[in-house]
């Protein structure tokens with residue numbers, strides 16, 4: 001039996017045909033035409049299913065179920081996207097619409113929650129029962145598999161960790177609050193930290209790389225230069241690790257996981273970032289909680305969404321995973 005996992009992001013739609021062992025047999029990726037509205041995007045999603053099936057040299061009849069990972073708050077039982085600020089969607093009947101064109105069992109869930117399930121089933125959380133995951137990006141998302149069960153929350157808002165207040169009078173967050181975790185450790189905060197050091201006249205290889213145009217700086221560039229030994233970039237990654245670590249310590253104290261997974265491109269910064277995170281966790285968390293907990297980078301990269309979507313669909317069908 002085969003499954004389709006679909007990851008709908010603000011930029012791209014990606015669908016993959018995946019077998020029971022978690023192997024990707026074929027996939028389709030296209031730019032999501034969000035500006036054209038939900039109806040067009042839903043049509044694109046069905047196109048991506050058909051293209052992925054053809055790339056996998058499979059037939060529609062081979063597809064047992066489809067899982068869809070999408071940013072936002074959903075009613076996963078009804079298959080409705082209640083609210084997705086990134087897409088500008090409100091109460092879009094995702095599954096009922098898609099099933100008119102593609103009548104197979106279909107399941108919709110939040111992208112970070114499903115990525116967490118994917119890492120638990122196939123990636124860095126494999127073999128564990130208590131797994132917490134965060135994704136570091138523009139915002140900070142969270143998810144958890146606790147006692148082997150994916151958490152969704154009462155209104156399927158589990159877990160907006162990026163909006164934990166970490167510094168009450170800190171920088172303003174996109175949500176309107178001050179000092180949220182993502183306002184201190186999200187993408188913009190990382191870049192801002194580097195720009196401030198450069199504005200102070202510090203010498204750094206960062207300047208040449210972006211040709212003195214600070215707006216071109218990204219966390220990935222900063223992480224790269226830090227690993228090449230640039231002092232300013234190293235400081236920025238270490239300070240980022242400190243702020244990430246404060247939130248991680250809180251989450252480890254609360255959830256007592258066996259493994260704490262950190263995803264997002266910046267998580268590939270390696271030892272420099274993880275060292276700073278671990279030092280902060282050890283300084284602030286409870287030893288009985290962090291002692292047995294491994295803090296590790298995500299293993300599936302961009303595949304976590306499609307693989308988690310398939311795991312979600314299979315669980316909802318009642319298959320043993």
Ligand SMILES: [Zn+2]
Nearest residue numbers: 163173175180
């Ligand atoms: Zn916030």
